[in-house]
Amino acid sequence: MTLPLYYNWRNLFVRKLTTLLTVAVIAVVVAALIVLLSFGSGMKRSVGGSGHPANLLVLNAGATAESTSLIWPEDARLLVQTPGAAVGPDGQPLVSLEIVVQTDVRRLRDGSSANVAVRGVDDAALAVHDQVRIHGRIFRQGAREAMVGRAAQSLYRGLNIGDRIALGRSRSHEYEIVGVFEAAGSAFESEIWAPRTMIADSYQRRFDSSAVIRLLDPGRIDEAAAYVNGPAVRLKAASEPEYYSQLSDQSQQVVYLVLGLVIIMAAGAVFAVANTMYAAVDGRRREIAMLRTLGFSRVAIVAAFLIEAAMIATMACGLGIAASLPFSGMRRDFLSPVTHSVTGFEIVITPGICLAALVAAILVGIVGAAAPAARAARTPIVRALRRG
């Protein structure tokens, strides 16, 4: 039988300052963990959630990203014969040839420089990337016009409808922004899209970066990939979600690095809890001995101290969540180490992340209290009563 919870709760406030300091230490860890997990999940949602399962993304063999891939026109022509390719309204296979380059823009937040992806596309792009929804209008092919993703518009300067942006190798060509598009929160929303032919001209590119082939049936993706990878074409194909998922995993490395720091902080919090609980045990040795005399078992004594630590951790978790809430809804970007361009994402603190933080906080509390609780259970009854 365990001691009543009001016994544990009231004992927390016998040493108010120590308890509150421990709460503060765990709260810092909780807040850092929540922000980090939200950061990681926002990145994952933005990049990892991109792509359509019926789209086959083609790069040249050896390329790891669109930005470092070259597809020559003679190879691109072979892609129209991909088995299982869907057919557009014009009767042609739905193959979107795309050029991906970067341009430098300034962040709205602090004016710092960011490398934003510029994607040159034909009309077929809107058929294969059918999650794209345009506000304003789409650029006209043959005109120096562009549209920008919603995330890019909200993060960077000079990307509103009517603004003009200088693109090209020597930034010598000005493009008028005529539309803003959404793409279901995917990485495309961090890009600037313009006519492929105009981008090829501005950047003096005679080759494309990638091709996206819409298949009739996602189940035929292996057959289509085998054709592209095979001797007839000798390019590299992967399903679009798979490509973005890999990009996301590579981008998460920074999250894992910071997670290492949070774990070190958590270890510090474990020592803070241990210190507090050791003080509590030493200050209550007579009380523990009396409880043991009454008939409370060693397990009940261990449980009492673990419950007190869990209460401290739960309070700390509440404080940590409150401290991290101002970050929720914040938009930030990160530079992908693979594409060398930035992707915007939103930090969203979800109930799942809060639950994970609560579990982590309670774990910190329990681990920190384990040794002091064991010491409490081993309190020699007779000696503790005599020293009273």
Place this chain on the structure above:
Amino acid sequence: MGAAGIVLRDVHKAYFKDRLEIPVLAGLNLEIAPGEFAALMGPSGSGKSTLLHLIGGLDTPTRGSVRVGDSQLESMSESALTAWRSRHVGFIFQMYHLVPVLTAAQNVELPLLLFRMASSERKRRVQTALSIVGLGDRTDHRPNQLSGGQEQRVAIARAIVTDPDVLLADEPTGDLDARTSEEILNLLNALNTEFGKTIVMVTHDPRAAGHAGRTLHLDKGVLDREEVNTRRAATASAS
């Protein structure tokens, strides 16, 4: 529960300090009848408290046997002794040992939490125990809001709330003034005569021992002599 008799046979107890054996009890034999009120006296280090701890199952003898009621304590495991204490013994300490963050009623309720019992039944028993010790109107007071005598009354209520066979009191008046001591001793007397509890009380105070039916004098770990308190015996037989 009814009262339980206490029988100790050839009880030895030694402690070790820096590998040095320190004998405390050296072949002690003792019998306390069910419903008896016995006082243990003797100089410091004579083994009074050690004897009390052995009778209460807080410690085990190095050699010999300790029987309380039907229970042979020296052969019981630690967890069995823990459970046994909760059912059969009530402890009263010199320093009361109340939990400072709990009210008087919550302190008294603590031993009942070890039993399967409805909350209403627990509350009824707590109220009864506090009424017996004359603190029925102090249920919501915390220890720091009570006098020393009142704290000891709460400790006595905590000791009797489970209706144990035996009450063990270690210097219960050692921290109290003369008038309050008298009140506490009268309360112990009443628990013995009216409720038939077997009481063993350690004390240094001959006046306190005078409230017991028999005083056992310990010296150097053995029973040196014993005396029957005729005045108390006469009072008990008159009542």
